[in-house]
Amino acid sequence: MGIEAILIINKSGGLIYHRSFTSPQVDPSNPTITSTTKHTLNSNDLLILASTLHSVFAISSQITPKALQLSQSNINYTIPYHPYVGVANPQTTPKNNMPTKYGSFKGDDYFKEPFHNWNKSGLKQLSTDQFTMYIYQTMTGLKFVAISSSVLPSGTGSGENNNNAGANTVNINGSQYNMGSQIADNLLRKVYCVYSDYVMKDPFYSLEMPIKSDLFDDRVKSLIDHLL
Amino acid sequence: MIYSFWIFDRHCNCIFEREWTLANSNNTNAMGNGTINSKQNDEVGKLLYGMIFSLNSVTQKLSSSLSENQINNNIRSISTGKFRIHTMQTATGLWFILVTDFKQQNYSQVLQYIYSHIYVKYVVHNLLSPYDFALNPKEQRGQGIKRINNRHFINSLEAFLQPMLT
Amino acid sequence: MPHQRNSSIQNPEALERQRQYELFQESLPKVNALVYQMLLNEIIPLSSHVENQLQTIPMEEFSEDQTESQLKDLSLEEKQVSNPSSSDQLIYKLSQLADEDENEFNNTLKRVRDIGIKLGTRLTNLLVFTNNVNLNFKEMDLLLIMKFICRDVWKQIFGKQIDNLKTNHRGTFYLIDYDYALIQDFCIETNTIPSQLNEEVITSKELKLVEPFLELPVGIIKGVLLSLGYPLEEVICLATFIDKPREKIRNGFPKGISFHVQITKPNQQQ
Numbered sequence: 295m296g297i298e299a300i301l302i303i304n305k306s307g308g309l310i311y312h313r314s315f316t317s318p319q320v321d322p323s324n325p326t327i328t329s330t331t332k333h334t335l336n337s338n339d340l341l342i343l344a345s346t347l348h349s350v351f352a353i354s355s356q357i358t359p360k361a362l363q364l365s366q367s368n369i370n371y372t373i374p375y376h377p378y379v380g381v382a383n384p385q386t387t388p389k390n391n392m393p394t395k396y397g398s399f400k401g402d403d404y405f406k407e408p409f410h411n412w413n414k415s416g417l418k419q420l421s422t423d424q425f426t427m428y429i430y431q432t433m434t435g436l437k438f439v440a441i442s443s444s445v446l447p448s449g450t451g452s453g454e455n456n457n458n459a460g461a462n463t464v465n466i467n468g469s470q471y472n473m474g475s476q477i478a479d480n481l482l483r484k485v486y487c488v489y490s491d492y493v494m495k496d497p498f499y500s501l502e503m504p505i506k507s508d509l510f511d512d513r514v515k516s517l518i519d520h521l522l
Numbered sequence: 523m524i525y526s527f528w529i530f531d532r533h534c535n536c537i538f539e540r541e542w543t544l545a546n547s548n549n550t551n552a553m554g555n556g557t558i559n560s561k562q563n564d565e566v567g568k569l570l571y572g573m574i575f576s577l578n579s580v581t582q583k584l585s586s587s588l589s590e591n592q593i594n595n596n597i598r599s600i601s602t603g604k605f606r607i608h609t610m611q612t613a614t615g616l617w618f619i620l621v622t623d624f625k626q627q628n629y630s631q632v633l634q635y636i637y638s639h640i641y642v643k644y645v646v647h648n649l650l651s652p653y654d655f656a657l658n659p660k661e662q663r664g665q666g667i668k669r670i671n672n673r674h675f676i677n678s679l680e681a682f683l684q685p686m687l688t
Numbered sequence: 689m690p691h692q693r694n695s696s697i698q699n700p701e702a703l704e705r706q707r708q709y710e711l712f713q714e715s716l717p718k719v720n721a722l723v724y725q726m727l728l729n730e731i732i733p734l735s736s737h738v739e740n741q742l743q744t745i746p747m748e749e750f751s752e753d754q755t756e757s758q759l760k761d762l763s764l765e766e767k768q769v770s771n772p773s774s775s776d777q778l779i780y781k782l783s784q785l786a787d788e789d790e791n792e793f794n795n796t797l798k799r800v801r802d803i804g805i806k807l808g809t810r811l812t813n814l815l816v817f818t819n820n821v822n823l824n825f826k827e828m829d830l831l832l833i834m835k836f837i838c839r840d841v842w843k844q845i846f847g848k849q850i851d852n853l854k855t856n857h858r859g860t861f862y863l864i865d866y867d868y869a870l871i872q873d874f875c876i877e878t879n880t881i882p883s884q885l886n887e888e889v890i891t892s893k894e895l896k897l898v899e900p901f902l903e904l905p906v907g908i909i910k911g912v913l914l915s916l917g918y919p920l921e922e923v924i925c926l927a928t929f930i931d932k933p934r935e936k937i938r939n940g941f942p943k944g945i946s947f948h949v950q951i952t953k954p955n956q957q958q
Contacts, residue, residue: 339583346580353573354602357566359525359621360543360556362604414603421599422581441584475601558881647722647873649729650897652776673882673890674875 296443297518298425300485301340304502305435307348309341311505315518347417347429347439355415409483419475428475430482438482438489444474481521488513523623524686525605527679528567529641529670532615534575536567537655538670540679542687558676559669574600574609574617598630612637632686640682644675721847725870732900733778735799739792740778776877783897797903804907805914808841812915815840830951833916834861841912846870851944859951866932866944868905871898874941891942895929902927902945909947924950
């Protein structure tokens, strides 16, 4: 899973951090928002992206299917998505269970226990033909966004004429894909840990403002570097 | 598990909507479970389309930055912690949208099948169905639209999606 | 694949001709069936539209001295074609006409039928021209002609043969097609969900909408008969809906079609 970019969006929808990893020659000492990569997105585009994601977050909780709304009022209903509805996500940290294959995170693992997913009804993942975007939201409304170059393991391309797909032959490749989402959550949670360590503890940082901390940059970079 | 299915036309209007509520799962009558083209879902449809539309415009921008070859970068799926939205856009500007539970993943073939074997057959090839569901050819902001209320279409869609409901 | 009808097909010369015919059929350019069917179906709304336009032009404008100015009036840059309605609207309008303006309705049906007749007459010639060894036009009685319609003409136009042919051997025939190809995917669009409406009301409305579409095959049957020596006025051909046999009821059109053909005068050539 190649991570193309990491973004952090504050609770009012402003972009406070953007870092792109597509180009190896990123100068770590100068990771400003308009960083020197092949990205053609200017800072304005990025701000639009951030605010769009932020507003979609609000919308997506509005369009919860009726079936879900109904079943929430009655917990006795045993429906397959039950584990996800709110309590502990069945995600385990990669340290022991899945060692080096998906990424040996630098140094001592930041956390070793399953964690709670606060992002219940908001946008969590966005898959397109070219990339997948994962979003991890903290309890305080901060959003960590990772753009990954891996795409959906799709049976058909969007325009292809593969018409024999009956209901039974459709290959729904579930487990593998959820794995990607879980890994992304783990990664982004670590970015969150780094954030609280190096940004929140920085006395010179003013809240809700763009992050310009070299230490934070280095740590994020090393997180991404160790993720294979 | 499938929660709902939507079709939006190129005027951004919802021309078909089917929601399964599963509340009474014992009900074997296919039509008894959930709603078709319900007025109550109008607002939800607008929100859903608005969300997909704005996300799609963002991803179109991102694609030009992430890769050199300028192919269209359309959204395939959007997920929240509870449910997942699968989308397919046709070259003619129709959006086929399926809302499912979070776990299951790739419905692109399902959408492709609905488009090619059900929509094209019973709506496009049916001369009694309008070519354009907008009442006015210059339609832009939802002034007047028709819905697909065609029992062949509904029945075969129902029959095709029924096995995937649970 | 042509069915064997001639017993003489066994001799080598006939076999060779059969092979030639098949090769010829293969060599013909192919047309996508769906596109072709759509075009055939468009004849009905088109006829309706033409009839509509003719109604709006006052008759006296056709007088001879005015022809030139009239032509000018009709040219596109002078006069915008009035609001081109979409096909489905024209079809719905047409079925309303049946109650409101019978004259125009019948004129439209006649227009469709005339197109069918032209198609039928030409098609006979085309089928003669193809050198199909299975066809022998020299000694055809009425029954053979009907069989020719059921097998070859229907196969050629609609891609399938007539399901059932009944006759009383005195000039009356029933040609039954349980799934007439052109209307199989047709289904009425209602204003609300169909399940809330009365099934019978929908079906009767739907049948009324589809009725004009049956004039085309009626015309084709008449046209084939015309080209084989049965003048139009001696042939009565009517299409009616019939129930499908149970095993045929699938998702297609709910009714089969029966074409009732009657030859009023015994043909002179026989």
